[in-house]
Amino acid sequence: xxxxxxxxxxxxxxxxxxxxxxxxxxSGFKDANVHALASEQSIGKTVxxxxxSLAVEVLDDFEFSxxxxxxxxxxGAISLKHAPRAAAAGCTVIDNTSAFRLDDDIPLVVPEIxxxxxxxxxxxxxxxxxxxxxxxxxxxxxxxHAVAGIERINVATYQSVSGAGSKGMEELARQTxxxxxxxxxxxxxxxxxxxxxxxxxxxxxxxxxxxxxxMKLHWETRKILRDDAIAVNATxxxxxxxxxxxxxxxxxxxxxxxxKEVRQALHKAPGLELVDDTDPKAQVTAVTHAAGKxxxxxxxxxxxxxxxxGINLWVVGDNVRKGAALNAxxxxxMMVTGKMSVET
Numbered sequence: 001x002x003x004x005x006x007x008x009x010x011x012x013x014x015x016x017x018x019x020x021x022x023x024x025x026x027s028g029f030k031d032a033n034v035h036a037l038a039s040e041q042s043i044g045k046t047v048x049x050x051x052x053s054l055a056v057e058v059l060d061d062f063e064f065s066x067x068x069x070x071x072x073x074x075x076g077a078i079s080l081k082h083a084p085r086a087a088a089a090g091c092t093v094i095d096n097t098s099a100f101r102l103d104d105d106i107p108l109v110v111p112e113i114x115x116x117x118x119x120x121x122x123x124x125x126x127x128x129x130x131x132x133x134x135x136x137x138x139x140x141x142x143x144x145h146a147v148a149g150i151e152r153i154n155v156a157t158y159q160s161v162s163g164a165g166s167k168g169m170e171e172l173a174r175q176t177x178x179x180x181x182x183x184x185x186x187x188x189x190x191x192x193x194x195x196x197x198x199x200x201x202x203x204x205x206x207x208x209x210x211x212x213x214x215m216k217l218h219w220e221t222r223k224i225l226r227d228d229a230i231a232v233n234a235t236x237x238x239x240x241x242x243x244x245x246x247x248x249x250x251x252x253x254x255x256x257x258x259x260k261e262v263r264q265a266l267h268k269a270p271g272l273e274l275v276d277d278t279d280p281k282a283q284v285t286a287v288t289h290a291a292g293k294x295x296x297x298x299x300x301x302x303x304x305x306x307x308x309x310g311i312n313l314w315v316v317g318d319n320v321r322k323g324a325a326l327n328a329x330x331x332x333x334m335m336v337t338g339k340m341s342v343e344t
Contacts (some may be wrong), residue, residue, distance in 0.1 A: 011074030012036035025050030064089040132323025143265040149254025160241040163258040200275035244286025290316040
């Protein structure tokens with residue numbers, strides 16, 4: 001159990017905010033003084049925090065001066081407006097949006113990979129949580145990069161609708177029922193029907209033909225691994241799965257490395273589970289392994305037949321937990337304990 005803290009969860013009524021509250025209660029912070037913050041539209045609502053119910057408070061009216069940490073997950077515009085206000089009041093902000101990720105003065109942190117960046121931060125700092133697809137990919141490839149370097153990454157992501165929030169999940173459920181009832185479907189959250197479909201566009205299209213989601217993998221990988229020479233070529237696809245992202249990753253290492261060394265590196269990595277089994281029933285999937293779990297899972301590990309230093313792997317993770325809420329709570333826990341590494 002950690003010392004009693006004052007913690008604010010911004011966006012507490014959303015999918016990530018609710019999961020943050022759940023993980024806080026599970027992670028030794030159940031005695032913390034927690035404020036559940038949202039817009040004034042949520043007044044009168046309550047959210048669960050362990051065995052307690054918390055009344056939702058209005059973010060616009062909240063004073064952060066007595067708050068130790070604020071975990072933000074309410075959209076980039078909200079973070080841009082209120083995170084600096086919270087930091088100026090002496091509250092340490094851990095932001096789960098894209099608002100600050102590419103700011104050179106703000107650390108972008110996956111605790112298992114670059115938690116050392118937290119060591120010199122004082123109160124009133126802002127720390128950025130990476131994108132969910134970036135977090136799970138780097139959990140799998142950072143151990144390889146540490147021992148052999150990585151020159152290039154090709155990745156195709158297969159991302160669940162929970163990445164678009166509760167409205168995305170509602171749209172998949174509604175469209176699934178309509179399809180099974182032989183009714184026409186009308187897209188709202190997604191550009192095209194999501195039920196029984198795969199949509200190769202996530203976030204906005206950029207001038208270079210990539211989507212912003214794909215560029216996040218490129219930009220954030222370089223920043224987190226502190227290596228601007230890494231080239232990342234991504235295709236991001238939305239699929240009709242409720243929780244858990246999947247990624248087909250092909251990487252090319254800088255130096256020769258044996259598959260035995262790769263396996264050893266992955267087995268030792270905290271927060272990562274390697275399923276090194278060729279049985280089809282053992283292969284990791286978002287539904288059977290990732291959903292509701294904290295770890296990132298890897299299977300289908302093999303040498304690329306087309307490149308002498310190429311490695312292929314399949315990666316799954318819960319985008320709402322490790323891809324968002326858990327990562328933020330781990331950052332806070334590191335700052336509270338002063339331990340700049342995640343123990344296995």
